[in-house]
Amino acid sequence: MQINGPSRQAVRWNLICRVSMLAAYLSMTPLAGAETGSCSNPNLTVSVPSSELRQEVCTAAELALEFLAGLGIQAKYPVRIVVVEQPLHNLTYSAYGCYDSRSDLVTVMSQQIIHKTSPSPKMFYQPLDQTQYRGIIAHEVAHALIQQNSKVLPLPLGTAAQEYLATVTQLSIMPPAIRDYVIGTADVGPWESGDIITGDYMAMAPARFAVKSYLHFRQLPDPAKFVDKLLRSKWYYVNVD
Incomplete structure (x- = not known):
């Protein structure tokens, strides 16, 4: 679930995307002239229109992979990311990014399109800028890696467990000053x-x-133990011991 959408409805749509695994994203078109290629990390494949945007997407995704690797959540196969030039929406809901577990694809709106379709977009109490855009990408890449490392397959991993790890990843890659402001x-x-x-x-x-x-x-004394608990969660909620 992407917390970076323009409204509470965006959160609900992302829940639909991951739990119901709708096919809408399979028809999304990448930016005109987009080319597919790898980042410096071979576990990332991106489809973007320019080398500049490719570097931005790769940087955000690599930060997510690096953070999660420290928790034992490793990429078992490449994460695919596509940047699109249209809103991500269905059933009247919208969002800036989504991971579809059926197609195993991370889809993210370009920052340019976000600003064109959302008046004064904000997230985490701040205008959407490069730092926050990286967070969108990192959040969705985290969902992809969480899916790869789920210990309850073929059942879906619990929503709360997924979102806990994805949001922790998102805040962890922020510059400290911005993260402190959000907190x-x-x-x-x-x-x-x-x-x-x-x-x-x-x-x-x-x-x-x-x-x-x-x-x-x-503040966890043993983060790995809690992460293992999350990766085994089958429910919509997680109890805190």
Whole structure:
């Protein structure tokens, strides 16, 4: 689920994309003149129209891969990313990025198209800029790697578990000053023992969900143990011990 869409509806659409695995994204067209190629990391394949945008997409995706590798979440095969020149929407919902587990494809709107279709787009309380755009890409790449490393296949991994890891990845690759601003503005603490992490909280307060998850993750004495628990989650929620 991408928290970076323009509204709460965007969150719901991304849930539909990952849980129902709709085919709409298979018909999305990449930017005119797009070419498919690899990043310096062979575990990434991208379809973009220019070398400049390719580098931007590769940089964001590589940051996500590097962070997740530190948690033992490795790419088992290349992650495919395509940048499109049209809104991602269906059933009246919209979003900036999506990972479709059926096609195993990360689809992201170009930053230019986001600004054309969304008046003054914002996320994490800030105008959408290069840093936040990298976060969109990293978030969706995280979903792709989480799917590759799921320990409940062929069942779908729980929504809360996916979003916890994807949002932690997104905040972790941010420059510290920007991340600190997001944390301060959200004004929430970490998940605590006895809490239940749910996709509903994500839908109601996506930025706060992300911050609570990041703060909780940062204080874990054994992150690998909790990550293993998440990768085994079959439910819509996660209990915090």
